[in-house]
Amino acid sequence: MSFELTILGNSSSTPTSRRHPSAQVLKINNDFILIDCGESTQNQMLRYKISHSKLRYIFISHMHGDHFLGLPGLLCTMSVQGRIDDLDIYCPEELEFLINLQFSLSDVQIKFKIIYHKLKFDAPSEILETRDYKVTSIPLKHRINCAGFTFQERAYGRKINKQETDHLNLTQPEFENLRNGGDYKGKDGKVISNAKLTFDARKSFRYAYITDTLYDEELIPHIDHFELLYHEATFAHDMVDRARSTFHSTALQAGKLASRAKVGKLLIGHFSARYQKLEELLDEAKDVFIRTDIAEEGKTFKLR
DSSP: OOEEEEEEEOBOSSOOSSOOBSEEEEEETTEEEEEEEOTTHHHHHHHTTOOGGGEEEEEOOBSSGGGTTTHHHHHHHHHHTTOOSOEEEEEOHHHHHHHHHHHHHTTOOOSSOEEEEEOOOSSOEEEEEOSSEEEEEEEOOSSSOBEEEEEEEOOOOOEEOHHHHGGGOOOHHHHHHHHTTOOEEOTTSOEEOHHHHEEOOOOOOEEEEEOSOOOOGGGHHHHTTOSEEEEEOOBOGGGHHHHHHTTOOBHHHHHHHHHHHTOSEEEEEOBOTTOSOOHHHHHHHHTTOSSEEEOOTTOEEEOO
């Protein structure tokens, strides 16, 4: 299974001449998933050659404009260019009202069906499960209702060691038992341990998108040992009071959470426009978690 993450925007509420508000595209096999949709998202998709016609799902974390204001225009473009496939949008319930109001006032007729799935913010909730992966929303500590998202590849069964099992003439139920970790029991009552007949399963990949939030160690159980974590890093730590008052995090705090959650790699983003150069934020996060990188616009991280 392939996992690829392309960064379209890494700025916070105010864009700069070189940075755009939050948006990412996660490709899992043939599914293209848009995560947040700040202004200029469709322009960024054109720039980095990502076809909006391929989008299968859209996830909107919360109702601050830098995370959704690009969506009405993107939906209109999809319709004008002939999309007919249904589109699933996972979002706060207010977004459906806002989009419908926008289209009503401007007499826009969308030619495909939009299916809105309302997020819950009181507890983690599994919101999507496909054959290949599942998505869970996680409440974040922001000024308004806000959700992070985790994307987890489905668990794989153990691999059968054909050299050790061919002579056993296994039935299909016996194969399934071994894949699920069970031991083999022969007709004569002899038991052969699973470890002798199988190999370890391939590790499933997990990605967590943690956007606008206060530093929150309650997130750790939900992202523990994830292979990749994106975490907002709006300010440097000398502005920790400003971060706290606006319900955001610092780069140092992002690194600290990544370290305590023992993730494989950290990407930081959602940078305040006050930072023209991002090395200060990167260095700060790397002081506590060395495997940190900038969520650089236009960069694709091949995760599998």
